[in-house]
Amino acid sequence: MTTVERATRRYRVRHKTKYSYSDEVSSSYGRAYLTPRDFPGQRLIGHDLHIDPVPSDRSVGSDVYGNTTSYFHVTAEHTQLEVTGDSVVEVDAPDPELRSAALLPWEQARPSAVSGPLAVEFTLDLRPPEITPAVVEYAAESLRPGRPLLEAVTELNSRIHDDFTYRSGSTTVSTRVADVFAAREGVCQDFARVGAACLRSHGLAARYVSGYLATDPPPGKERMVGADATHAWAAVWVPGDSAGDRTGRWIGFDPTNDQFADERYVTAAWGRDYADVPPLRGIIYTDARESMITVSVDVAPLEV
Secondary structure, eight states: OOOOOOOEEEEEEEEEEEEEEEEEEEEEEEEEOOSOOOBTTEEEEEEEEEEESOOSEEEEEEOTTSOEEEEEEEOSOEEEEEEEEEEEEEEEOOOHHHHHHTTSBGGGGOOOTTTOTTTGGGGSOOSSOOOOHHHHHHHHTTSOTTOBHHHHHHHHHHHHHHHSEEOTTSOOTTOOHHHHHHHTEEOHHHHHHHHHHHHHTTTOOEEEEEEEEOOOOOTTOOOOTTBBOEEEEEEEEEOOSSTTOOSOEEEEEETTTTEEOOTTEEEEEEESSGGGSOSEEEEEEEOOSOEEEEEEEEEEEEOO
16 A cells, blocks of 8 residues: 655744733633644644733633633733744644545535434534524535535535635624625635535534634735634534545635635634634623734745
């Protein structure tokens, strides 16, 4: 058997979030999903989370999906809070055998308690429901009977890219999939959720993936520090390559850029929806009437 050597890229990822308030904050609780995952195809070399002011309490744990979560509690009064995640990650190019495994008819990729018990949860609709008749009809155009899974997802990915306009600020984290369908515009988080809803509407397992995309500068231009941003894409489940393999594997696809995830994609966390894995969430106690948040992300290539 011939082993195909897969390309590997190493990155330094810095994700900085700064909150500014118009009055003192007396207490701030936060939970972060800023630690990239470690799994076959991606290796976490190192990670540090810097918080200013220094928390009086902090801890690290795992959620139900195996994502690393960092909790912190800042009790010193402050008008600014900075949370910075620094990571070094290696990402391999996709395994070509995985695309070959996705050539089966898409109907055969529906997981069950026997074939893919860990994937069944990712076939379920959200609460409140996101799968509407419009979603079912839209997905059916690509998921025609007997069509190979990879071919169907490739077309669906391209259709979302072509039919929806990327418009920064057009949605919020609480915007529903139905509203994105009606407006035909949104951002990467919305398009990932649309893709996942379409696949789930026909019994396929799809998960929401949060992370980073390393961008290459235009020819002749230097990389701009902080030019990269948080990104989101979806992934479809592919059954295992043997009768005894009930875990299966996942293929990431990115409707925002009409491409499949490759070695440029750094995975931070995954879940069923954005609400499962926001980069940061928290609660503050303050009388401040105004606040501002700024986020900068830099994904810098390193020598392997």
